Amino acid sequence: MKTEASRPAILLFAHGARDERWAEPFARIASKVRAAAPDLLVVVAYGALLPPAMLAWPRLGCVNLHASLLPRWRGAAPIQHALLARDATTGVSLMRIEPALDTGAVYLARSTPIGARETAGELEDRLAVLAAETLAAALPELLAGTLTPVPQRESLATHAPKIAKADAPLDWRRSALELDARVRAFAPWPVAETRLADGARLRVWRAEPLGGEADARPGVVVAAGRDGIDVATGAGVLRLKKVQPPSGRVMDAGAYVAAHPLHGAAFVS
Numbered sequence: 439m440k441t442e443a444s445r446p447a448i449l450l451f452a453h454g455a456r457d458e459r460w461a462e463p464f465a466r467i468a469s470k471v472r473a474a475a476p477d478l479l480v481v482v483a484y485g486a487l488l489p490p491a492m493l494a495w496p497r498l499g500c501v502n503l504h505a506s507l508l509p510r511w512r513g514a515a516p517i518q519h520a521l522l523a524r525d526a527t528t529g530v531s532l533m534r535i536e537p538a539l540d541t542g543a544v545y546l547a548r549s550t551p552i553g554a555r556e557t558a559g560e561l562e563d564r565l566a567v568l569a570a571e572t573l574a575a576a577l578p579e580l581l582a583g584t585l586t587p588v589p590q591r592e593s594l595a596t597h598a599p600k601i602a603k604a605d606a607p608l609d610w611r612r613s614a615l616e617l618d619a620r621v622r623a624f625a626p627w628p629v630a631e632t633r634l635a636d637g638a639r640l641r642v643w644r645a646e647p648l649g650g651e652a653d654a655r656p657g658v659v660v661a662a663g664r665d666g667i668d669v670a671t672g673a674g675v676l677r678l679k680k681v682q683p684p685s686g687r688v689m690d691a692g693a694y695v696a697a698h699p700l701h702g703a704a705f706v707s
Contacts (some may be wrong), residue, residue, distance in 0.1 A: 465471065468492060481535065482569065485514040485600075490537050498580065500535040503569040505562070505599070507547055508533060509590040512540035513598035517558050520598075521623035526613065528561070530569045532576050534587050541595075543587030546576045555646075557625040589663055603628045607706040609659035614647035614674030621645040629682075632705045640705075643688050644680035651675075655706060662700040664692040669705060694700060 471479065472495050480489070482689035493500050508531040513519075519694035520528045529549035536541035546583040547670040548568050552561060588683040608617055613634035620628045621642050631644040652660045660675060661668040682688045683698075 439554045471495060472666065479535075479571065482676055486695065487537070487539060488535060493535055493537070500521045501545065501580070502533050502535050502540070502542070503573060504531045504533055504568070505565045507531060507549055508540060508544055509592065509595035509597055511598040516598045516601040517562050518598070518601050518623040520552065521556075521558055521561070521598075522619050524619050525552060528565070530565055532572050533590075541590060542587045545580065545585050545587045546572055548572045555622070557622045559626040592612070607613070607707070608632045608642065608651050610669065610705055611672040611707060614671045614676040617671055617676050618645050618647045635704050635706055639684050640678075640694075641682040641688075642678050642680075643682060644678075646677045646679055648675040648677050655704075659700045659703045659706040661690075662703075663697075664695075666691040667695060667700055 468489070469493070476496045478498045479496040480482065481502045482642060483691075484502070488500065504512075504516065505528070506512075506558045507527070507529045509520050510525075510530075511561065516530070527549050529547055529652060531547045532545045533540070536542040536547065548571070550564065550568055555581070576585060592639070601624070605620075606624055607629050610617070610632075612620075617630075624630045625643055630645075631639060632642060646666075648668065651673070652658070652668075652675045654660050654670040656670055656672050658670045659667055660670050665677070668680065669676050678691045680688055681691050681694050683694065
C-alpha cells in the first residue's frame with residue numbers, strides 16, 4: 439500500500455507463527471489485509487492455500503516465496519523432501535500465487551548448494567536469508583509491473599507433503615545414506631528416533647554414514663564408544679553422533695554409551 443507521502447508502507451502479519459506473541463487468527467489478518475487495499479501481498483512459509491477471493495484484493499496480485507526451485511517440491515515441506523531425496527541443490531522461488539498449490543509462474547529463483555551434513559533447520563535458516571535477498575531484488579520491478587513471470591514446467595513437478603510425527607522412526611532395513619538423510623531432514627522436527635529391543639527409545643539428532651558393510655543384521659550395534667554408536671543398516675553402517683534419551687538432554691552419543699553400554703545390542707524397526 440502507499441502512505442500519504444506516496445512512499446511504500448509495509449504491513450506484517452504472522453499466522454501460525456512459532457512465537458505466539460506474533461500469531462494472529464487468519465480471519466483477523468484477512469480483514470486487515472482487505473482494509474489496507476494493498477498493492478502487493480507477499481506470503482512466506484504459510485503452507486496452505488489462500489482463499490481465492492483474497493487473491494484479487496491486491497492491485498498487483500499475490501506472490502509467495504517458496505523454499506525450493508519450483509516446480510520441484512511443491513507443497514508444505516520442500517526443505518525436508520529435498521534432504522530426503524539427497525538433492526545436491528535447492529533454493530527459493532518467488533512465484534505468483536494461483537488457486538492451486540504452488541503452481542504459479544515464477545518471477546525470480548535463486549539456488550544454493552545443500553551442505554553434505556546440513557540439517558533441515560540449518561538449511562531453513564539459510565533459505566530465509568536467500569528469500570529476503572530474492573524479494574529485495576525483485577520488488578522494484580514487481581511494483582513497477584515490469585517483471586514477467588515464467589510458467590512452471592508441469593512435467594517436472596514433484597510434491598512435498600507435510601512431514602508427520604509418524605515419519606520419525608528409523609527403519610534399519612534402509613541404507614545408511616537414506617537413514618542419514620532422514621536424520622538431517624527431521625532435525626529439528628519431528629526428530630528421527632529408534633528403540634532398543636527392550637523398548638528403550640532414543641532420538642537421533644546427528645548421524646553419519648560410514649563406508650563398508652557390516653557383518654550383522656540391520657539394527658545391530660556393531661561398535662559403541664567415544665566416537666559414537668555404529669549401527670548396521672540394510673546397506674552400510676550409520677554412526678549415531680548426537681542422541682537424546684526420553685526426558686533427557688541432547689548429548690554426544692559417546693556420553694550416552696558411557697552410561698548405557700550398547701555393544702551387541704540391537705535397535706528394532
